[in-house]
Amino acid sequence: MKTIRASIIGFGAVGQGVANVILQKSDYLQKVGIDLRVVAIADSRTSVIDGEGVDLSVVLASKKEKKAVGTGKISGIDIIRTVAHELVIETTPTNIVDGGVGLVNMLAAFERGMDVVTSNKGPLALKYGELTEASKRSGSRFKFEATVGGAMPVINLACDTLAGNRILSMEGIFNGTCNYILTRMMEEQAPYEQMLAEAQELGIAEADPSYDVEGIDTASKLVIVANVIFGMNATYRDVTVTGITRITPEALLLAHNNGYAIKLIGEVNDGRINVAPKLVPLGNPLAVGGTLNVFSVQTDISGPITITGRGAGSIETASAILSDIISLYKE
Numbered sequence: 001m002k003t004i005r006a007s008i009i010g011f012g013a014v015g016q017g018v019a020n021v022i023l024q025k026s027d028y029l030q031k032v033g034i035d036l037r038v039v040a041i042a043d044s045r046t047s048v049i050d051g052e053g054v055d056l057s058v059v060l061a062s063k064k065e066k067k068a069v070g071t072g073k074i075s076g077i078d079i080i081r082t083v084a085h086e087l088v089i090e091t092t093p094t095n096i097v098d099g100g101v102g103l104v105n106m107l108a109a110f111e112r113g114m115d116v117v118t119s120n121k122g123p124l125a126l127k128y129g130e131l132t133e134a135s136k137r138s139g140s141r142f143k144f145e146a147t148v149g150g151a152m153p154v155i156n157l158a159c160d161t162l163a164g165n166r167i168l169s170m171e172g173i174f175n176g177t178c179n180y181i182l183t184r185m186m187e188e189q190a191p192y193e194q195m196l197a198e199a200q201e202l203g204i205a206e207a208d209p210s211y212d213v214e215g216i217d218t219a220s221k222l223v224i225v226a227n228v229i230f231g232m233n234a235t236y237r238d239v240t241v242t243g244i245t246r247i248t249p250e251a252l253l254l255a256h257n258n259g260y261a262i263k264l265i266g267e268v269n270d271g272r273i274n275v276a277p278k279l280v281p282l283g284n285p286l287a288v289g290g291t292l293n294v295f296s297v298q299t300d301i302s303g304p305i306t307i308t309g310r311g312a313g314s315i316e317t318a319s320a321i322l323s324d325i326i327s328l329y330k331e
Contacts, residue, residue, distance in 0.1 A: 010092035017314030033331030143324035176291035
């Protein structure tokens with residue numbers, strides 16, 4: 001049995017999802033030879049530390065009732081620098097401007113030779129090369145399946161399951177919020193603003209939805225895919241991006257009457273990275289509805305491979321984080 005001491009840095013929806021999944025899957029982790037002990041947790045204001053392992057159920061209850069993980073004031077970066085542990089689970093919010101605190105946390109973890117598993121796409125969209133080099137220099141391992149497809153295994157599919165295949169091109173829907181809005185606009189023949197408000201009421205869209213509807217979220221995920229799968233050394237600034245805010249119900253209906261759906265498609269093809277609304281034939285695997293995401297790759301040996309799944313949600317994202325942890329440490 002391998003004992004792994006971990007911290008969870010960032011305890012919003014995804015961080016809480018990770019804690020819940022660890023509690024749910026504790027028996028399975030033991031079964032595959034992993035004794036996972038979360039020894040420190042930090043949110044934006046408070047922290048809790050216990051070298052023997054914090055009680056995740058107590059921390060989750062505290063976060064729900066008091067909006068705080070504990071009474072400690074040690075920041076996430078100080079936990080990484082001073083608390084003895086092997087794994088940093090980095091789930092702070094995405095910052096696409098400069099990488100934010102997530103970038104600082106990851107680099108600090110690598111300086112100490114710690115492994116990092118993250119759902120935070122901002123640092124990878126901006127500094128993928130710097131982060132991977134830092135992890136290699138220190139002998140750390142770096143896993144980030146949760147940054148791209150949530151529960152949909154994009155990176156593992158391309159790099160592990162399809163090992164030996166050359167990926168020729170890829171395209172897909174990587175943002176459930178946009179897909180939901182476009183689906184509902186078509187169903188109700190309602191304007192964008194109305195369906196955005198509905199998505200916000202249901203918790204599918206954020207109060208500030210610009211990351212999603214302007215295509216920024218999709219572009220960030222696409223950069224990670226381009227770098228990992230195609231070795232492109234790209235950054236967010238290399239992506240051509242058009243969002244969905246100008247699409248009308250009339251355009252959706254016209255497309256539908258001609259056998260097409262309009263979807264926000266991200267694609268990597270011939271060295272180009274592009275995010276834009278596209279016409280997709282209604283029978284095409286990319287024509288999924290609701291909040292579903294879909295990822296399709298063209299390979300030289302296996303031909304086209306397409307997977308569909310939930311690309312967002314705290315538990316779905318946490319499932320990808322758990323998968324990365326198990327892949328690192330299972331016996």
